[in-house]
Amino acid sequence: MTGNSGLEGVVIGESRISSIIGTQLTYCGYEIDDLAENAEFEEVVFLLWHDHLPNKEELKAFKQELFDHAFLTDEAKGFYTTFVDKSVHPMSALRTAVSLLAHTDATAEDQSEEATLRKAIRIQAKIPSIVAAIARTREGKEVIDPNPEYGYAKNFLYMMNGEEPTDVQVEAMNTALVLHADHEINASTFAARVIVATLSDVYSGVTGAIGALKGPLHGGANEQVMAMLEEIGSLENVESYIQKKFDNKEKVMGIGHRVYKEGDPRAKYLEDMARRLTEENGQPELYEMSVKIAQIIEEEKGLLPNVDFFSASVYHSLGIAHDLFTPIFAVSRTSGWIAHIFEQYENNRLIRPRAEYNGHTNMKYEPIENR
């Protein structure tokens, strides 16, 4: 394709799920600030799927369902050992593992509403367990089952690290999950909608979306931000490093956004968490370098940090391996992908745009010996 609009500004339809107006982001009418400051991730998932916040009973039942489905079978755990090792990126392993979930679901091809909801709960419940299992399997460590005493964010950290996380760590993870849950028609959500608009199943939609999220122009940017911070190494190297990026016309990861031109409303929470956690972790320079990078780019290019920029130092401070940053994003965004998949099914039409042809014309087949 030579045309390069990237579908900028194209409205593909109506949606009730999330809205971006200027720098205001809402999920089902609730301000992101309100949810980031008050909500548990499980409440947000319920909200995105059912269009209202759960009451006490609904939340209790939903959490129980998520917990009940969070276990991985011994067969699945064993299978990971056959395809997960240090040479495989965890996003690739996750893409395979989510696709594999369909193999162990006898009703994977049942496209009824009830079956789709059940499949959705199964995916949302198992995805943190899968990420944790991938993280531990490649280190040769035992896979840990979820703890019935813990909620979603706490269990995720527990299953990854093998020890009870602190309240500060759980709060940081919960907030990060809430902030990443949905974001209108971002690239991976669009991919999920295109897939299920063919009336393919929810496993296919989420698997495809994971592939789209993996790229460094989208969810993969958070891992690249950490790589950049490590390459820069110290505060005094920031200016020359960024200048070199400008000279080479290279992008600085975690900066800029297709929709937000005045700043990403999620970034301030991640910035605040990054400041506190890097300080507590004894690595305040990571935060200071990030602030300096952001300042230079704002002054020189008028571009601002997106959700991926400060999440890198947040996850690093939580002791998470850098190539697991994007899988964490996937755990959260699965909730948004699934909400959009439900919405697509509710009022479906095949998504099939056109391209303007600009290739050769009037060609004639030449036998191979004449070419």
Ligand SMILES: CC(=O)SCCNC(=O)CCNC(=O)[C@H](O)C(C)(C)COP(=O)(O)OP(=O)(O)OC[C@H]1O[C@@H](n2cnc3c(N)ncnc32)[C@H](O)[C@@H]1OP(=O)(O)O
């Ligand atoms: C969860 C998420 O997906 S958030 C986004 C995560 N991705 C990143 O952080 C990767 C870095 N950022 C980018 O690549 C871009 O800002 C995008 C892809 C996110 C969105 O930008 P787009 O609307 O597609 O803008 P596009 O890539 O066309 O860039 C427009 C101009 O801004 C510049 N620009 C945009 N982002 C950056 C950046 N991060 N660093 C340096 N320059 C940039 C481009 O070089 C281009 O300049 P030019 O007009 O002089 O050629």
Ligand SMILES: O=C([O-])CC(=O)C(=O)O
């Ligand atoms: O909306 C986008 O294009 C990217 C983004 O910020 C997200 O997916 O959270």
